[in-house]
Amino acid sequence: AQKITQTQPGMFVQEKEAVTLDCTYDTSDQSYGLFWYKQPSSGEMIFLIYQGSYDEQNATEGRYSLNFQKARKSANLVISASQLGDSAMYFCASWGSAGGYNKLIFGAGTRLAVHP
């Protein structure tokens, strides 16, 4: 079955520094998609970035980039120049045929704290 692993329950970073949040996935699919969502303390789920398994370039969205290493089955989120507003829970998620095309499989999440 498809599985997402986020090994860092919590991370600390100094404001303006870069931080990498780890995500590994377990799938035998050829076609799959990988997401990162941000959940601030207010609770809503905010889409950050998406990487398709056939995309050759790493996805980027402003200060967010996805370090996609297909052979290692990792999809780490890199946040450059951290801001206090980046303090939140971050979830890695995927879809694929093993887990079902009709749902996202989520990791347990990483709580990021940005210090001034």
Next chain:
Amino acid sequence: EAQVTQNPRYLITVTGKKLTVTCSQNMNHEYMSWYRQDPGLGLRQIYYSMNVEVTDKGDVPEGYKVSRKEKRNFPLILESPSPNQTSLYFCASSVSGRANEQFFGPGTRLTVL
């Protein structure tokens, strides 16, 4: 504004008292889904719907019912809530059956005493 709305946002109830959490989207999306979020477990799918009158179970469907009589609405029904259904619930929708680009509602925090 394109959005997914859920009501109520917060609910405290007692064991066994039937309740419904509504979900509505204004984007004409075919696909809708319900997830529950529990600490340390991320989000897990409860039910999903590919279109009107088409629903199917997700990973944790026990104790829940859904219906899809209209394209825009996908209510979640708890016929006899129990304390283990205390959770944060999210409704989501997307254009097609693929899970990509799902839009999430604001969440409903349910406490069952």
